[in-house]
Amino acid sequence: MLSIGRRTLLQGAAAAALSTMAGPSLSTAGAADAASPFKLPPLPYAFGALEPSIDAMTMELHHDKHHAAYVKKLNEAVKDQPKVAAMPLEEILSRLSELPEDIRTTVRNNGGGHANHSMFWQVMGKGGGAPEGDLKAAIDSDLGGLDKLKEDFNALGGKVFGSGWVFVAVTPQGKLSLVSKPNQDTPLMEGGRVLLGNDVWEHAYYLKYQNRRPEYLEAWWEVVDWKAVGERYAAAKAGALTI
Numbered sequence: 617m618l619s620i621g622r623r624t625l626l627q628g629a630a631a632a633a634l635s636t637m638a639g640p641s642l643s644t645a646g647a648a649d650a651a652s653p654f655k656l657p658p659l660p661y662a663f664g665a666l667e668p669s670i671d672a673m674t675m676e677l678h679h680d681k682h683h684a685a686y687v688k689k690l691n692e693a694v695k696d697q698p699k700v701a702a703m704p705l706e707e708i709l710s711r712l713s714e715l716p717e718d719i720r721t722t723v724r725n726n727g728g729g730h731a732n733h734s735m736f737w738q739v740m741g742k743g744g745g746a747p748e749g750d751l752k753a754a755i756d757s758d759l760g761g762l763d764k765l766k767e768d769f770n771a772l773g774g775k776v777f778g779s780g781w782v783f784v785a786v787t788p789q790g791k792l793s794l795v796s797k798p799n800q801d802t803p804l805m806e807g808g809r810v811l812l813g814n815d816v817w818e819h820a821y822y823l824k825y826q827n828r829r830p831e832y833l834e835a836w837w838e839v840v841d842w843k844a845v846g847e848r849y850a851a852a853k854a855g856a857l858t859i
């Protein structure tokens with residue numbers, strides 16, 4: 617089920633673009649699909665699956681309310697822009713400066729939010745494990761090993777003022793780097809790709825951790841699904857990783 621979810625996600629943007637181009641003949645719901653090209657991906661596990669690192673109530677609100685709202689507002693923003701609506705999300709985000717000015721900020725915030733959260737659900741799970749193979753080698757050579765990665769990532773996440781994200785970005789050559797972004801910005805906006813990322817908006821942790829963001833950042837590593845991250849790494853190197 618997990619691998620189908622990931623596959624769907626990797627192909628989701630392209631599939632959405634294709635179905636929009638193909639028009640209503642593909643399904644009786646075609647008109648509705650064209651009006652809402654972006655979909656909330658189902659959470660690939662139960663709300664409580666990441667306990668105790670992340671509590672079930674936070675997961676439910678985060679997915680069903682916060683992420684759903686980004687998708688809804690993104691669809692509303694592009695409803696009169698069929699060319700934009702037909703583009704894959706990662707392409708839209710890498711070409712924000714070309715968008716009509718009246719929707720640019722809304723697409724930046726909500727398109728970024730949709731991409732970031734879609735990635736976020738995917739890199740977490742109960743699997744745990746550890747980085748292996750090529751991914752482990754890249755973490756060792758580019759980021760000084762897993763312990764150093766966690767330490768530097770958490771320090772960067774702790775420094776985000778207000779709301780934002782901390783990411784491990786990945787190039788098509790497989791080179792890794794740490795980066796933080798404000799709000800719902802993402803390395804996708806510079807044409808980059810995201811290996812994994814953690815949400816440091818208060819809505820991601822406040823119910824359980826209140827103001828203790830460092831504790832949340834530490835506990836988050838317990839629910840990183842390294843198998844999923846390894847698949848993303850392989851996809852990035854194959855040029856197949858989208859959001």
Ligand code: MN3
Binds near residue numbers: 678682733815817820
């Ligand atoms: Mn969030």
